[in-house]
Amino acid sequence: MSEIFKKYFQKVLPDLTDEKFNLIVEKSKLITLPRKEMICRQGDICNLKIFVAKGLLRNYSISEDGSEHILQFVNEMSWTTDPESFYTNTPSKLNIETLEPSEIFIFNLNDFHQLREEIPTLSIFIEELLTKKTMEINNRLLVNISSTPEDKYLHFIKNHPDLLNRVPLHMIASYLGMSRETLSRVRRQILKTV
Numbered sequence: 001m002s003e004i005f006k007k008y009f010q011k012v013l014p015d016l017t018d019e020k021f022n023l024i025v026e027k028s029k030l031i032t033l034p035r036k037e038m039i040c041r042q043g044d045i046c047n048l049k050i051f052v053a054k055g056l057l058r059n060y061s062i063s064e065d066g067s068e069h070i071l072q073f074v075n076e077m078s079w080t081t082d083p084e085s086f087y088t089n090t091p092s093k094l095n096i097e098t099l100e101p102s103e104i105f106i107f108n109l110n111d112f113h114q115l116r117e118e119i120p121t122l123s124i125f126i127e128e129l130l131t132k133k134t135m136e137i138n139n140r141l142l143v144n145i146s147s148t149p150e151d152k153y154l155h156f157i158k159n160h161p162d163l164l165n166r167v168p169l170h171m172i173a174s175y176l177g178m179s180r181e182t183l184s185r186v187r188r189q190i191l192k193t194v
Contacts, residue, residue: 008053024115029105047108050105055100056100056166060095060174071094169184
């Protein structure tokens, strides 16, 4: 698994030396988790930066009425955390859970900051990653507030085709902000037009 990790970092940080990569490995911890394993819990401090080497995670919250709201799915070669909890040391508003058996690398806050100081190109990469994630979030918000249920689902299919067979329909519905019944109706309508 560390070979996948190394290839990833060599791709995003082309000037990465073996010495610097070994430092990244030293500061991280590889964890193998089964399906439905909680990594961070809503209400607890999420002090982990998570890199998904294999598997699939979801970030979600549960409202006071018990409704589940999925903010994102996190697949292979992706990063996640609850940034507010991670950077401010406050209780998390999110749960982070595995949807499939997963292998993740985790970093605690202090080690991650130390890596950013010792590997300046890592800081640049993280800044680019945050910018990209902000753009994705903005696009998702615009789609959610200004699109029909059909358009929301078509946008999901276009941007996440790999998740269609990996994520249950009720979770896709939650991610899109609609009921499972609405999503089923939308899917039937789309199939009729094809």
